[in-house]
Amino acid sequence: MKRSIISITAIAAVTVLSLLSAQAQPAGPWDSTKAFAVRDTQTLCLDFYFPEHWQQSDTLRPCMIFVYGGGFVDNNQRSGFYTKFCRAMADAGYVTVASDYRLGLKDFHGGSLLKMIEPVRNSIQMATEDLFAATDYIIRNAESLRIDTSKIILCGSSAGAISVLQANYELSNRTEMTAAIPDDFRFAGVISFSGAVFSSKGECKYPVHDPAPTFFLHGDTDRLVPYNKIQLFRKGMFGSKPLAAGFQDAGYPYFFATFTNHSHEVAGFQMEQFDAVLWFIDHYVNKGEQLQIDMVFTDMDHKIGKVYANPQQAYSR
Numbered sequence: 001m002k003r004s005i006i007s008i009t010a011i012a013a014v015t016v017l018s019l020l021s022a023q024a025q026p027a028g029p030w031d032s033t034k035a036f037a038v039r040d041t042q043t044l045c046l047d048f049y050f051p052e053h054w055q056q057s058d059t060l061r062p063c064m065i066f067v068y069g070g071g072f073v074d075n076n077q078r079s080g081f082y083t084k085f086c087r088a089m090a091d092a093g094y095v096t097v098a099s100d101y102r103l104g105l106k107d108f109h110g111g112s113l114l115k116m117i118e119p120v121r122n123s124i125q126m127a128t129e130d131l132f133a134a135t136d137y138i139i140r141n142a143e144s145l146r147i148d149t150s151k152i153i154l155c156g157s158s159a160g161a162i163s164v165l166q167a168n169y170e171l172s173n174r175t176e177m178t179a180a181i182p183d184d185f186r187f188a189g190v191i192s193f194s195g196a197v198f199s200s201k202g203e204c205k206y207p208v209h210d211p212a213p214t215f216f217l218h219g220d221t222d223r224l225v226p227y228n229k230i231q232l233f234r235k236g237m238f239g240s241k242p243l244a245a246g247f248q249d250a251g252y253p254y255f256f257a258t259f260t261n262h263s264h265e266v267a268g269f270q271m272e273q274f275d276a277v278l279w280f281i282d283h284y285v286n287k288g289e290q291l292q293i294d295m296v297f298t299d300m301d302h303k304i305g306k307v308y309a310n311p312q313q314a315y316s317r
Helices: 004-015 082-090 113-140 158-171 239-252 265-270 274-286 305-309
Strands: 032-039 042-049 061-067 095-099 147-157 189-193 196-199 216-221 230-234 235-239 254-259 292-297
Touching: 032 113, 042 082, 042 113, 061 082, 061 113, 061 158, 082 095, 082 274, 113 147, 113 158, 113 196, 113 235, 113 292, 147 158, 147 274, 158 196, 158 230, 189 235, 189 265, 189 274, 196 239, 216 239, 216 265, 235 239, 235 305, 239 254, 239 292, 254 274
Parallel strands: 061 095, 061 147, 147 189, 189 216, 216 254, 254 292
Antiparallel strands: 032 042, 042 095, 196 235, 230 235
């Protein structure tokens, strides 16, 4: 159990690239920045990346909300590592929105298990609440943004992947934090680069309505965000492996890509698996295919690649 405690708190210890303040004016490829919420005097902002000729067309575009990683400690919203991915998604035709959130573990210095559980839970809850506030802003402004609200896709890395999976879980359970979201709204898809869900009710269930089709990408030796699960009584972090197994048992569409002998670096595979992301969106979101796919990739086979031409080559239902 002691190793499990270290694994949870290690999320807070991650340091990723150089940072820029979320409140600073953009100085890169961002097309616009909008404030969407004020939390405890902190202004949270969205960075919008628009496809070419976006303003000259009345066509409603699909939207990706991207949530950055940083262990709920660091703000990497404008890290070049992530802006490259957001710009690439915009170039592929998606209104892409990099979403800000409060960093609940920024001033947390660790401690015993009892002292640690609540800060971790609260940090995930804060980030997920802020993601719903961002979603609400996008829905309310969809007409001016030319966004198709039936095709809003979540994508996240590390702490951001936890946030998007948690949002999918909370919306499918219609918890209090989803109150501002219209009753008929559903996320069209979720893409998680090394994510997990915090549950205080044991294994994750989706009783109110089905979760969005989900693409899980995870390294099987990840020591920061659990690939499997870390559980103390009914509370725990449930990683990609148990989540995908639950999707399989319940008949929900999903794609689970395990990278053997890989650790938390899979959280940064956005560009390496860019074609895979587009394939997932095309088949699961645009075409509505009800696929269940599990695939394992070896240390020498980082890219999912040609299997997309014939997904039946993979284990699928």
